[in-house]
Amino acid sequence: MAQITLSNLRHSYRPDPADDDDYALKKIDLTWDDGGAYALLGPSGCGKSTLLNIISGLLVPSEGKILFDDRDVTALPPAKRNIAQVFQFPVIYDTMTVYDNLAFPLRNRGRDEDIVKRRVTAIAEMLEVTGMLSTRASNLSPDNKQKISMGRGLVREDVNVVMFDEPLTVIDPHLKWKLRSKLKELHQRVRATMIYVTHDQTEALTFADQVVVMQDGEIVQIGTPVDLFERPAHTFVGHFIGSPGMNVLPCEVKGGAAFFGGEQVALEGPAGGAADGKAEVGIRPEFVSVSTTGGGIAAHVRKVADIGRHKVVEAIAHDSRIHAILEGDAPNAGDAVMLDFKRSQTRLYKDGWLASRPEGDVR
Amino acid sequence: MKKLNQRAWLFVTPVLLLVAFNALIPMMTVVNYSVQETFGDNLFFWQGIDWFEQVLTSERFHKALGRQFLFTFLILIIEVPLGVAIALAMPRQGFWVPFCLVTMALPMLIPWNVVGAMWNIFTLPDIGLLGYFMNHTLGIPYDMTQNPFAAWVTIVIMDVWHWTSLVVLLAYAGLVSIPNAYYQAAEIDGASGWAVFRFIQLPKMKTVLTIAILLRFMDSFNIYTEPFVLTGGGPGNSTTLLSIDLVKIALGQFDLGPAAAMSLIYFAITLLVSWLFYTLMTMNDNKS
Numbered sequence: 001m002a003q004i005t006l007s008n009l010r011h012s013y014r015p016d017p018a019d020d021d022d023y024a025l026k027k028i029d030l031t032w033d034d035g036g037a038y039a040l041l042g043p044s045g046c047g048k049s050t051l052l053n054i055i056s057g058l059l060v061p062s063e064g065k066i067l068f069d070d071r072d073v074t075a076l077p078p079a080k081r082n083i084a085q086v087f088q089f090p091v092i093y094d095t096m097t098v099y100d101n102l103a104f105p106l107r108n109r110g111r112d113e114d115i116v117k118r119r120v121t122a123i124a125e126m127l128e129v130t131g132m133l134s135t136r137a138s139n140l141s142p143d144n145k146q147k148i149s150m151g152r153g154l155v156r157e158d159v160n161v162v163m164f165d166e167p168l169t170v171i172d173p174h175l176k177w178k179l180r181s182k183l184k185e186l187h188q189r190v191r192a193t194m195i196y197v198t199h200d201q202t203e204a205l206t207f208a209d210q211v212v213v214m215q216d217g218e219i220v221q222i223g224t225p226v227d228l229f230e231r232p233a234h235t236f237v238g239h240f241i242g243s244p245g246m247n248v249l250p251c252e253v254k255g256g257a258a259f260f261g262g263e264q265v266a267l268e269g270p271a272g273g274a275a276d277g278k279a280e281v282g283i284r285p286e287f288v289s290v291s292t293t294g295g296g297i298a299a300h301v302r303k304v305a306d307i308g309r310h311k312v313v314e315a316i317a318h319d320s321r322i323h324a325i326l327e328g329d330a331p332n333a334g335d336a337v338m339l340d341f342k343r344s345q346t347r348l349y350k351d352g353w354l355a356s357r358p359e360g361d362v363r
Numbered sequence: 364m365k366k367l368n369q370r371a372w373l374f375v376t377p378v379l380l381l382v383a384f385n386a387l388i389p390m391m392t393v394v395n396y397s398v399q400e401t402f403g404d405n406l407f408f409w410q411g412i413d414w415f416e417q418v419l420t421s422e423r424f425h426k427a428l429g430r431q432f433l434f435t436f437l438i439l440i441i442e443v444p445l446g447v448a449i450a451l452a453m454p455r456q457g458f459w460v461p462f463c464l465v466t467m468a469l470p471m472l473i474p475w476n477v478v479g480a481m482w483n484i485f486t487l488p489d490i491g492l493l494g495y496f497m498n499h500t501l502g503i504p505y506d507m508t509q510n511p512f513a514a515w516v517t518i519v520i521m522d523v524w525h526w527t528s529l530v531v532l533l534a535y536a537g538l539v540s541i542p543n544a545y546y547q548a549a550e551i552d553g554a555s556g557w558a559v560f561r562f563i564q565l566p567k568m569k570t571v572l573t574i575a576i577l578l579r580f581m582d583s584f585n586i587y588t589e590p591f592v593l594t595g596g597g598p599g600n601s602t603t604l605l606s607i608d609l610v611k612i613a614l615g616q617f618d619l620g621p622a623a624a625m626s627l628i629y630f631a632i633t634l635l636v637s638w639l640f641y642t643l644m645t646m647n648d649n650k651s
Contacts, residue, residue: 053547087547087548089542091548096562
């Protein structure tokens, strides 16, 4: 168990990186608290797997240091770091039984056979695979194989961190849910630090206490699922989390007020940020209300999608597309409507970064 | 009543004809010869299983069969581990991959009798590069035309040179198909290099190695051209393998009956060993 600190981390797959574009990881400074459940969320190619492989030691960073508590492990190989990693595709040793698979990491470290037995039995119990212990691992279904991969990570006592690299990719949808709650349960039982890499927001938000959102090799925001949903620090987070994502509308800022297509939009509070730069208003579809009579911004409905729990209305106002999520009755395509933004949830972004503060916030 | 549709014959008949003309009919003529005696003029006399008895009890056949098994055993015991070792040593990516692959494939592209002729000239004591070097430079007596041991060493090395590449290429194909995550997981699990080979690489290569061993068994067990061109079965009968002996009986002595019986026995042994091997290798695959 340890706190993991990444300090001034940069990584490039090129031998002689010239500018920022050559870096897969641009500059990472981050601390993972001991025992936390973290998710690393971002689109494919954003550098999250690179970051994971650096923590596990499969990659050595071009620059910067990794500390486990106060120990510098930057140059240590994976076996010396006492970490565990579960990969996208289940890795099992085909010729061994489930028991031998689970025992493998312990036996490689020369543990006594009775310790091995105790640990394997305990882990098998936890993963509910006790009945399969004498089965050959190659005959298991993909979800059970993935369970065994996880088990091999958890079987060692006091692993510093267990990392999951999109572990549910090959699992059937109806089993994903089960494995995900299993993971959450495991985290509560073993209390090891866990880092879960995914590009799926549902997986990230259900698993983690803290979500780290990455884009283009940089960390954009770290926060609880609620933070990410309610106050995205960057328009990218707004887009990426939520379905559909945050509406981001071009606007002009004059005298501390925002104007969208000439109409004033009431912000949550005072606008800050750089004086110039591209200004945008961000509002989640959940906080846009649609009416035919009330005030707001005039728009016409382009289409309405009924997705079961609610309806997603796509409207056009001042040549911008605005999504609204409605429960119950919704207008029809082609209708003229008025859109109203909930003031406390209307944010201002400058050059992509959050620039408004809530009313009464005196930072 | 449902009308029977006979159209399936349209699809099956060509295959049946093909198999009949290239396998069944020629084989039945061999069966025909194996139970009869002929003195030419298309006159045949029924002989029963006499030829089979004669072949199976003849010392000459036992010796040729023994030599054949020894040869095949040596080939497999050298080529399979060597092929796997070379495949493991080959780069998995980068500039040298195509170079290695093409170099490996080259020996296999050379026709059998050319290989025999090449090695014949290469090893001749007075004019061959290797033969001259061994005898006149190093002073080690080496003459595959006179010494049975030298002859054996030469035909084995020749086959290793010619066919190890096949094992290499198949094993290599198995190796490159192993996802990187396996190696990474093994590294995290603290597995030694030997454990990685034993529990990841070898199991993943099992299917292709089964095929490789099967192909090398059948080819080496039926080998004819290369040793025939190199040593002609000599010196004496020391390198007279089964197929060389068979051709001597059939075409040299024109004993068609015994030759036919021997062909069938030969065929049965090849089939039996291949079947046994394949069954043993795959019997655990579906067991839980």
